[in-house]
Amino acid sequence: xxxxxxxxxxxxxxxxxxxxxxxxxxERKDEVLETLKQEGIKVESAFLTAIEDKxxxxxxxxxxxxxxxxxxxxxxxxxxxxxxKKFKKNTWNKHIETQLLLDVTTD
Numbered sequence: 218x219x220x221x222x223x224x225x226x227x228x229x230x231x232x233x234x235x236x237x238x239x240x241x242x243x244e245r246k247d248e249v250l251e252t253l254k255q256e257g258i259k260v261e262s263a264f265l266t267a268i269e270d271k272x273x274x275x276x277x278x279x280x281x282x283x284x285x286x287x288x289x290x291x292x293x294x295x296x297x298x299x300x301x302k303k304f305k306k307n308t309w310n311k312h313i314e315t316q317l318l319l320d321v322t323t324d
Contacts, residue, residue, distance in 0.1 A: 219283035
C-alpha cells in the first residue's frame, strides 16, 4: 500500500471555492467512489487550514499503487475528475511534498 500526503498552498481568496468543491464532492459521493475505485485509492482525505494568513489543503491518499492512481486521474474523462482538475488549476498555488515518518493501522 502506498501513502502520500501533501500540503497545498492555495491561491489568495480561494477559501470559498474550496468550500464549494468540498460540498460538491460530498454531494456527488457516488461519482467520487467510482473514480477512487478506478484509481485503486482506498482512502482520500483533505483538510483545510490557515497558517500565517495563508490557506492550505492537507491532502492524504492511501492507494494500492500511487503511480497508477496518478496516471489514471490524469487520463480520466469522468465528469467528477474534470471538475477536480479545474478546481486544482484555479485554486492550487504550490504543492509541498511531505515525508512519511509513521503509519500505524489496526487492519
